[in-house]
Amino acid sequence: MREIVATRYVTPLREGGSLPGIVEADDLGTYVMKFTGAGQGRKTLVAEVICGQLGRRLGLRVPELARMRLDPVIGLSEPDQEVQELLKASGGLNLGMDFLPGSIGFDPLAYEVDPEEAGRVVWFDAVINNVDRSWRNPNLLVWHGDLWLIDHGATMIWHHNWPGAATSAAKPYNASDHALAPFGPEVAAAAARLAPLVTEELLTEIAAEVPDEWLIDEPGFDSLDALRRAYVEPLLARAATVHERIVLDAPTRDTPSRAPGWLAERLTPRQDRARDVRTSDVTAQDAQDAKEGGR
Incomplete structure (x- = not known):
């Protein structure tokens, strides 16, 4: 990755x-x-x-x-x-992602995805075990008519x-709630095309791009090379066979997200957040009306 410096x-x-x-x-x-902060x-x-680098490859x-250097002084104003x-907490090396000006969030009602492309994305997300590309929060952008993967x-x-x-990486991938599940993703074709490209050499090269300072002090590893190897092994294993364990059932729209707790708020559907805000506002107004009525 290129290294650049944040200026504003x-x-x-x-x-x-x-x-x-x-x-x-x-x-x-x-x-x-x-x-980083x-x-x-x-x-x-x-x-x-x-x-991200695996997807690009x-x-x-x-x-x-890009690796992006940050001097906290740029935030003083x-x-x-x-x-x-x-x-202030993020001085030093951070991560930059190219900004796509004019891009819009993916809407399955407004943008059609062909089964081949949908299959590639679903297969890729199965390999990396992405729990954050659901209908709740697609993390997809449309830019110049093309679909882009973010976050x-x-x-x-x-x-x-x-x-x-090892146990976690061996689990199936439930794609029932995936943002592209409605488009009939051709997962087997994607696996046949992409799995042979995910080699040990490729993953080792990608893992080497992670800055050392983001890996230091990880418990259970006596070297950064050992830690990087720990990233390579589960991805290599999943790429070979995960297409056999991808579940595509009816979407579970009425059940809560099964994502980790630290993602719960982020994965709350926007309409639910808006409804919660409106409900809170009504409740507050009712309380105020009741208070004034009792005077």
Whole structure:
């Protein structure tokens, strides 16, 4: 990955749980920046690099990633205290993702995806165990008429519990709620085409792109090479056989998300959030009316 330097903080993106921001860099480009000081921690950035770079190597549309240096001084004029604190906590190396100006969020009612492309995306998400590309939160953009994949921080769930990694990585992938499930994804064809490309050499090369400072002090590993190897092995195994364990049933629209707890708020459907806000407002108004009526 290229290394660039952030020169101006433009604005926060409040749709994600990690509060990424749009920044300008010394190459005159504009990027979505994800911060090491965010509450989800460095592992989110590790997942972004490994899975994002794997997607790009497989020919999927993932915005270019870059190592981005941040001097917290650029946030001194930021009026939002939460953003200021985030910038102060994220000095040094962070992750930049190429900003796609004019892109729009994917809407399955407005954009048709052919079964072949849907199959490639579903298969890829099965390999990396992406729990964050559901109808609740597609993490897909449409840019210049093409489908782009973003936000891979909620992948490889096993790297949050290395002792159980082998068991976790061997589990099936339930794609029933996947954003592209309604388009009849041709998973077997995708596996036949893409699985042979996921080699040990490719994954080792991708794991080497993760900055050392995002991997240090990981319990249970005596070297960074051993930790990088731990990322390679489950992905290599899943790429070979996970297509046999992909479940595509009716979507579970009436059941809660089964994502990890730290993703629960982020995966809440926007309409549910709006309804909760409206309900809260009505309740507050009722209380005020009752109070005034009792005077």
